[in-house]
Amino acid sequence: MEEIYFLTFREARIMLLSGRKVRVNLDLRKTNRSHAVLVKEDKVVFPDGSEVEKDIIKKIAKDENTVYFLRGGRLYKAAIATDGFYKLVPTIPPTIEINGIRMHRTKDTNPLKDTRSKVDTVKPKEGEFVIDTCMGLGYTAIESAKRGAYVITIEKDPNVIELARLNPWSREVFTSQNIQLIQGDAFDVIKRLNDESFDVVIHDPPRFSLAGHLYSEEFYAELFRVLKPKGRLFHYVGNPGKKYRGKDFQRGVMERLRRVGFKGVRRVEEALGVVASKP
Structure with missing residues (x-):
């Protein structure tokens, strides 16, 4: 090689x-x-x-x-200029920046710590099945697989996959027997997955303005469907300000999750997201 x-x-x-x-x-x-x-x-x-x-x-x-x-x-x-501008940023480990927006938190943390804070909210275990809806550089999938879980990770953007293939920190996505990558939009891919087939869902979508359909009640209903009873969900929401277009953005996410059947829905401030479970 x-x-x-x-x-x-x-x-x-x-x-x-x-x-x-x-x-x-x-x-x-x-x-x-x-x-x-x-x-x-x-x-x-x-x-x-x-x-x-x-x-x-x-x-x-x-x-x-x-x-x-x-x-x-x-x-x-390590950059791609197509319909947008994609680049690796030299944090340790690297993050990816798309049109000036970084895909991991890097202020007072690093992408690896950021990833672990998210994965720790749902604690995937040996032998469990995890769906990681938005792969990015694959750190979530890799961290879950290191804990013994089998992971299906989904990524829509071929440019992101190309940078992940280049990035040494993403190598396990393509070499681990515990990780399967599916290229496609999670909104569509999820509909092809079997009912009650996952123990854990980790949903870390792009910001709402870029992928609003991944915050929809329709999509949340699909996440609920593929989770096993007692399954756990982590949904990264970020911190778009307390108010977003006049509404409490996290509150809206939580309400939609409850409407499709999730229980125990609560905020996890340290991971800037929401956790929930399926009864």
């Missing part, structure tokens, strides 16, 4: 501050592995012989919002 070296402002600064030879991590700190690179007067030489001009390394050192990667001797940004 062709080796990929990842570069952020952190590694670039180490190279510029170090002498002729330096060891740096080149997998976005997914592991503790380091590589020896050769820092010359006008360029940096990587283990496979690839060379990057020192002036480019200086530019990377100033860019705290972009992940770069070196593959086959060519340097790229």
